[in-house]
Amino acid sequence: MSKTRRSPSLGLIVLAGGLSTRMGRDKAGLPWHDTDLLTDLLLRSQAYPFSERIIAINRPYTPHELPAKLVRTVHLVADSYPGCGPLGGLEAALHSGTSEFYLVLSVDLPFYNFAPVPDLVKLLRHQPDLLAVIPRTENKQDQPLAALYSRQLLPAVADHLQKGEYRLRRLYQAVPAAYVDESFRPALYLNINTPEAYEAAKGRDANSCRQVPVVTLTAPDSGDGKTTAATAAIAELTRRSYQVAYIKSTHHIVTRQKIGSDTDRAQKAGAVSVCLCGPADVPEGLSKEDYILALSQQQLADLVLVESRSHGPFPRIDVTQADTGTLVDDILFLTGYRSSAI
Secondary structure, eight states, X not given: OOOOOOOOOEEEXXXXXXXXXXXXXXXXXXXXXXXXXXXXXXXXXXXXXXXXXXXXXXXXXXXXXXXXXXXXXXXXXXXXXXTSTHHHHHHHHHHHOOOSEEEEEESOOTTOOSTTHHHHHHHHHHOTTOSEEEEEEGGGXXXXXXXXXXXXXXXXXXXXXXXXXXXXXXXXXXXXXXEEEOTTOGGGGOOOOSHHHHHHHHHHHHHHTSSSOEEEEEOSSTTSSHHHHHHHXXXXXXXXXXXXXXXXXXXXXXXXXXTTSHHHHHHHHTOSEEEEEOGGGSOTTSOHHHHHHHXXXXXXXXXXXXXXXXXXXXXXXXTTTSOTTTHHHHHHHHHTSOOSOO
16 A cells, blocks of 8 residues: 655745846846736746745845735745755754745746646645655656655755755755656746846747747848748748748838849748838827737738837847758747747
8 A cells, every 4th residue: 555645735945046147237137928927927826726825035025015915925045055056055944944845946037837736736645755856847857856856855955055065956866856747838947047047038928928929030231131041930830730820011102012122032932921111001199010020910820920120029039140951840839839048
């Protein structure tokens, strides 16, 4: 007969004390959903009844945008071992906390929705000897900063820090741990470490609210290769069985389609519909960018590519800066059809 135990008390630890070196600014304070990443994560955490929420952070933070009931479950701790990465924040939080287990999250997980938590807790009930539960995504990639850890690990965490061993992987690989397949929802574990990844996440998030996702291909000057990039992307996306619509923003008053024109090239590349949008097409009182976005939502397609120097909707890819080898995958990420990070 297999051993089972009651569900352990579960708290939440948010690691928000990192140096954000690659980002160049504090990730916890990055704007997100009319607030910041940290506050938005705490608001999302209401999806699960955590017994407490501990923020490991080395700067002042006032949760003034949180509901009063949620605020009562939140308290802050500073690293006792500063400059030691996530392990230092984990030590401070475990030392401060009272729960048996914790879901430990890095602050830069803008798409984490807490849906995996019930299944992770269920695993603890059926395998009571576990001290860690680690999600695994594509290519068996461990996600240790979206995992469960027992408070019993506190002595081991302190021992690793005192010995100068700061890698979290070394901790959980040395104790009874389970690994959970999360390869079917890798987008939950996308983190943002660079300004480029932050912009990509904002673009993907914007498209999640649209009926038809949109990406603008742009460039500083005419002749910089926007149409060449667009037609190549349309051809490859069509080969991958995506239906692509194409909208060309132009400054010309006459907007008839001609043989050999940009819209003609897009149609021959496989676009299921093509539109020209000139100044005369934009209704009075509406910006061209807003009109193009409205037009894009009328297209019967899986996604819309807009070609524009300055009027295309967000998100945008500057083709002069983009890697042509990954352009299609970047488009699919921004439209939500691909989960791998840019």
